[in-house]
Amino acid sequence: MSKRAQRVQDAAGYLLHSAAWRETSLIIQVFTLHHGMVALVAKGAKRPYSVLRPVLSAFQPLGLSWSGAGEVKTLVRAECVGIRRLDGRAHMSAWYMNELLLRLLPREDPHPVLYDAYDAALRQLALQQPAASALRRFEWILLNETGYGTEEDVPDFDDPALEPALRQSLRTRLNELLGRPLLTRKVLMELQRY
Numbered sequence: 001m002s003k004r005a006q007r008v009q010d011a012a013g014y015l016l017h018s019a020a021w022r023e024t025s026l027i028i029q030v031f032t033l034h035h036g037m038v039a040l041v042a043k044g045a046k047r048p049y050s051v052l053r054p055v056l057s058a059f060q061p062l063g064l065s066w067s068g069a070g071e072v073k074t075l076v077r078a079e080c081v082g083i084r085r086l087d088g089r090a091h092m093s094a095w096y097m098n099e100l101l102l103r104l105l106p107r108e109d110p111h112p113v114l115y116d117a118y119d120a121a122l123r124q125l126a127l128q129q130p131a132a133s134a135l136r137r138f139e140w141i142l143l144n145e146t147g148y149g150t151e152e153d154v155p156d157f158d159d160p161a162l163e164p165a166l167r168q169s170l171r172t173r174l175n176e177l178l179g180r181p182l183l184t185r186k187v188l189m190e191l192q193r194y
Helices: 088-104 112-126 131-145 163-178 183-191
Strands: 006-021 025-032 036-042 062-068 072-080
Touching (some): 006 036, 006 112, 088 112, 088 131
16 A cells, blocks of 8 residues: 655744755754654755755744655755744753653654644743743643643742742653653753853
């Protein structure tokens, strides 16, 4: 039985990870609003004059078009639909969120509420607002959207008095779920000392 090639036009998404593939291409992992996590091959994206090269940046909202029937689709077009400037600490927080998504979400399983939480967290980080509340809110929604949350009431993520206990609770649940701490979590905790 052959699968029919799927064509997707102008899907809202974010680049989470990219890896070199062959001489001039990349395999990218994107998180999209209506299609969830999708693996795409960006042919020729490493070439110096590729139109994809300046567009495929992490933490920037993208409009993505692709086609294909297999596990890895072919990126047809990508365009930047906004700019989010992140400083050093905000960058580490954003990488931490990307690592969580890459490790916890299955392919092509849409989570629009989680996508909105990711987008809101990136907006908050770009405005140089406290990273702790953005991360705790994102972690909470991630756990609830993937079925690992609790029946507890939603806490006040902006209350600094609740933050240490909330951070410890969420970290414990995520570590149990993942089997080991995330690398970006360790780096992020080190940065919070300064």
